[in-house]
Amino acid sequence: MKKLFFLVITLLAFASIDAQILDPAKWTTAIEKKSDNTYVLTFNAVIEKDWHMYSQFTPEGGPLPLEVVFKNQKGNYTLIGKAKESKTKTAYNDIFEVNETFFEGKAQIQQEIKLTNTKISKIEAVLNYQVCKEVCINQEKKFTFIIPASTSEIVAPTVENPITEQVQADSLAPSLGEASVMQAETISAPAEVIPTEDTTTKKGLWTIFFIAFLSGFAALLTPCVFPLIPMTVSFFTKQSKTRAAGIRNAIFYGISIIVIYVVLGLIVTTIFGAGALNALSTNVWFNLIFFALLVLFAISFLGAFEIVLPNSWANKVDSQADRGGIVGILFMALALAIVSFSCTGPIVGTLLVEAASKGGIAPIVGMFGFSLALALPFMFFALFPGWLQSLPKSGGWLNTVKVFLGFIELALAFKFLSNADLVLQLHLLEREVFLAIWIAIFGTLALYLFGKITMPHDSPLTHLSVGRVMMGLVVLSFTIYMIPGLWGAPLKLISAFPPPMEYSESPHGVGGSALIPATDLPEGAKIGVHGLTIFEDYEKGLAYAKTVNKPILLDFTGYACVNCRKMENNVWSDAKIMSILKKDVVLISLYVDDKRALPKSEQFVSTSGSEIETIGDKWTDFMISRYKTNTQPLYVLTDLEGKSLNTAKPTISYVGISEYENWLKDGLSNFK
Structure with a gap:
């Protein structure tokens, strides 16, 4: 009985440890025969609340994009186009400074294939992806599709095989009831994402709106627009039969200005597509072209030349404005846009470029903000004509505003050139x-x-x-x-x-005092963030720790881990934390997303059945097998035998400065 009791307690203990291994995305698969030798493979995922999984189209330099790898493709089948995705969301990541694309709630990936070997019976595929909340997890899932025989046959969705996963988490596998729900879904339709409030995206759109609104006011203070305010308002108040009619016409004039610029934003979004605009933001040619455009706009504002639309356009539109009525007022608004283009064009162009880099409906929001600021003075001065007397007189100050904007345009231009240089890694800028x-x-x-x-x-x-x-x-x-x-x-x-x-x-x-000369670095070490001395190999770091008799701080991190960067920027940068990291510990940073291949002699199959082929695989397996968790960032303070020094809390993750400091001090006090 004692042995049985001890066995039960041991199993419960391991079960509680294994529960730390997170698996927020549950997958099922299905295959459909579309036509002769052509099939559609579908991967469906249900993602736990508050977690998000990155898309294939997350740009370089940001979090890890989802990758679909087909293992037995050569000589058996060809891929028809790139894998298609269900609805995604886009938000700006201020840590990596890219627009990341991700799934929330549900995800669906579909890949169409054509068989070149009709005798093949199955398709083997692997999904590599990153899923994040307060921590990030890099996952590798293996799937097998059994090829159906008839054109009407659809193979029922299969639940992911936990034996072949990188992370074995049986306690977190979907129940039979969950699997049944997944089987009831129509696999050809895009997966519907559970609606959640995307506060980051909303903040981005509000930022675009306010920048555009302020830009509209800046455009008002240029020589092409400011003098038109009293002229236009006087026209409406004097030419209208009644004051009420004049006010009504001026308000419609302002609304017409808004409509014209919003339609411009709508055209840009429609031509390029909301998703394509976001993809363009990391495109080298996009950034180079808009660098050149902004430099052109800046030189124009500085006074070298004026960018104007053909006079024939203004004459034709102006002739239509004489028709009177609603149509005439609409053409008057269009005439304003054309006549003032030499001043408003560069501002509008810059706004569209910036909005385009955000993707989605940002160009529409930007043009609405800009045109609203441009239209409001015409409407307000029509309502209160006496205010016209308080307007400053036109003069040289208007050109000063224009030149000021030219310098700002020139500075912004180099951001786009910098983007192109970063993508190409030329290190020229x-x-x-x-x-x-x-x-x-x-x-x-x-x-x-x-x-x-x-x-x-x-x-x-x-x-x-x-x-x-x-x-x-x-x-x-x-x-x-x-x-x-x-x-x-x-x-x-x-x-x-x-x-x-x-x-x-x-x-x-x-x-900097934190910088250690390369000649003084321990063998196998490098200078890392904040000038800290770090090892990226466990064995080398352990050997050095033994020579200096210091405890080891294991930092399980990732190149594409957002919260890892936040910890480094916000917590490690604190003076008290920095002092500990420099003087009291040997820092070993192990990157779980390092895609460099291990030497063939060092590759192996883990106890969970995963093939350990890369450096990142090695450290992931090390983290899971020893510490029973798969999240990053993860910090472990150990002695020279690899034992955790923090008895109450052996590991710690994404926390604040005071908690991190107390955890470090507690572990250090136990080091002998």
Whole structure:
């Protein structure tokens, strides 16, 4: 009885440990014969609430995209196009600075194939994907499709085989009831994503709206638009038979402006497609073309030339505006858009470029915000004509606004050039070069605002206004703020614009005290984030720890792990944490998504049945087999025998500074 009792307790203990192995995506598969030798393979997933799984189309430099690998393809069948996906969501990731695409609730992947070997009886496939919540999990799932015999035959969906998974989690496998529900689904229809509130996407659209709204007001203060406000409002108030009619016509005029620009945004979205716009944002040619366009717009604003539409367009539209009535007012609004194009065109173009990089309906939202700001003054001044007397007179200050916008356009242009350089990894526009260009641009703008340099269309400057001096001081302060970035300062105010710290001539700063000369590095170590000395191989790190008699901090991480980067940026950067990481532990970072192949002699099959072929596979298997979990980030503080030093909480994951510090100190106090 004692032995039986001990066995039960042991099994319960292991069961509680295994429960840490998470498996948030449950898969079933189906195969349908479409025509002679042509089949559709379907992978259906149900994703647990609050988790999300990344799409095939998540761009490089971000989280790991889903990958479908067919093992027995050669000589047996060919793939027809790329695998199709069900509905996804898109949101900007400010850690990796990319627009990531992901599934929530459900996912469906469909791949059409054509047999070239009619004797083949099965299709073997593997799905590699990343699923995240507060932690991230890299999964590898193996599937086998049995080829049906008749054209009407549809093989029932099969539940994933837990024996062949990278992570064996029988306690988390779907029940028979869940499998039955999955079998009842129509496999040819896209999987419906459970509607959830995408706050990140909404924030992105609100950001686009407010930037566009402010840009619309900036456009109002240009020489092409500002003088038209009193002229147009006076036309409506004087030419209309009654004041009420004048107000009504002015309001319709404003609405017409909004409609024209929103239609422009709708056209851009329709031509390219909401998804294609997002894909274009990481395309090299897209970024290079828009870099050239923004430089062209900037040079135009600075006064080298004007970008205007053909005069014949304005004349034809203006002739239609004389027709009167609603149609005439609509053409008046169109005439405003054409006549003011030399000033509004570059702003609209920049907005469309920025909105296009966000994808979805962002171009429509951007054009609505821009046109609303442009239209409101015409409507309000029609309602309250007396306000016209308070408007400042037109003059040289309007060209100053235009030149100011030209400098801003020029600075933004280099963000697109930087994107292209990052994708190609040419290292031509590294962080220091980018910041040097921005310092030069905004430094020159400061000189312009202080009247030290002038542009071709500037009026003679007899004195500096208070507003101009204040703006000059803001720009000068911003310029000075950027200078330390040349020596490695993080520059958090503009972190989304320059290349990341690691894409730099000096990734760890110039002359920083944290930087260890390469000659002083232990064998097998490298300089990592924040200048920390890290090992990326467990055995080498363990050997060094024994020579210096320090405990080991195991950092199970990933190149594409968002929360790993957040921990490094927000927790490791704290002075107290940094002191511990530098002085008291040997840091070993093991990347579970390292796709480099292991030497053939080191490849093996794990106890869970997974083929360990890459470095990432090796560390994943190490993490699962020893610590019974599969999430990243994961931190373990061990002694020189590999035993956890934290008895109450052997491992820790995504936490705050104080909890992480207490956990480290608790473990260190147990080290002997």
